[in-house]
Amino acid sequence: MNETLLVEGRAAFANVVEAVGPLVAAFLAFQFFWLKLPRKEVVDVLIGTAMASVGLLLFLVGMEIGFLPFGRAIGTSFGALNQPVFFVVAGAVLGFLTAWGEPAVRVLADQVEEASNGSIHKSMVLSAICIGVALCVGLGIVRILVGIPLLYLLAPGYLLVIAMMWRSDQEFVAIAVDAGGVATGPLANTFLLALAMGASVSMGDQDPIAHGLGLVALISLAPIISVMTLGFLVRGTKDRE
Incomplete structure (x- = not known):
């Protein structure tokens, strides 16, 4: 179980970085060239993004080790x-x-x-x-x-x-x-x-x-x-x- 959790966690972390990373980069580029938001608002956006990323990571790991096997097992059982x-x-x-x-x-x-x-x-x-x-x-x-x-x-x-x-x-x-x-x-x-x-x-x-x-x-x-x-x-x- 621990090994499965580690493997799925690594894969989910890579997916989160791939999904959120470009958005963070785009926000920072807009902030630097156009937006010029106050420092506090920038920090709030980054903190919110980090919290959302952690939640997404936990959600993806939970899906992989919980919902996918659960749904497949139910479908197989009902079909039989x-x-x-x-x-x-x-x-x-x-x-x-x-x-x-x-x-x-x-x-x-x-x-x-x-x-x-x-x-x-x-x-x-x-x-x-x-x-x-x-x-x-x-x-x-x-x-x-x-x-x-x-x-x-x-x-x-x-x-x-x-x-x-x-x-x-x-x-x-x-x-x-x-x-x-x-x-x-x-x-x-x-x-x-x-x-x-x-x-x-x-x-x-x-x-x-x-x-x-x-x-x-x-x-x-x-x-x-x-x-x-x-x-x-x-x-x-x-x-x-």
């Missing part, structure tokens, strides 16, 4: 149960909980409530995204169990998105498109993707690359549809009033 209905329902529940805990989803919900002056409550946005992710994770499990080609799901899904955009209010279109990005955060890209890979491997006769991967594409599509659907419901409520 030969109870497809239970697997689909369990996958949808795990999708909902994963989106509920995604930090970026909560940030977006807070920003939407702030930008709309409270007219679009963050709980509505959060619930719409989580429900959309849950449904698409369940659909992704069905795809793995049945062997449906990914294109058969994505093409109709994006055609539906385009059709809904023509009828949706512009503010909900903007929120929906951003929701598709934030839903595919680190939790979805580790736990749910590992879940799908484990399920695909457990099927035995499937290519895990062709069938295990692709779930994140469905997850990114789900909130776009669910948030625009929320917009239709909000507009219908206002019209009745």
Whole structure:
């Protein structure tokens, strides 16, 4: 365990330096040539960046030694149960909980409530995204169990998105498109993707690359549809009033 923690810690540290280093260098260059911020503000930015880097390091290490093996083990176990209905329902529940805990989803919900002056409550946005992710994770499990080609799901899904955009209010279109990005955060890209890979491997006769991967594409599509659907419901409520 200690050896694994050390190896994953080194890899995560290199990734954090690679990700944060250029941003720090860019900030210092802007500070030197253009910004000229007071020393205290520069120190605050650097301290905040260091704290965020430490948090990111711990998060990445935790993902590698916790969520990835956990998700893969659950997917393998569920796939071996030969109870497809239970697997689909369990996958949808795990999708909902994963989106509920995604930090970026909560940030977006807070920003939407702030930008709309409270007219679009963050709980509505959060619930719409989580429900959309849950449904698409369940659909992704069905795809793995049945062997449906990914294109058969994505093409109709994006055609539906385009059709809904023509009828949706512009503010909900903007929120929906951003929701598709934030839903595919680190939790979805580790736990749910590992879940799908484990399920695909457990099927035995499937290519895990062709069938295990692709779930994140469905997850990114789900909130776009669910948030625009929320917009239709909000507009219908206002019209009745």
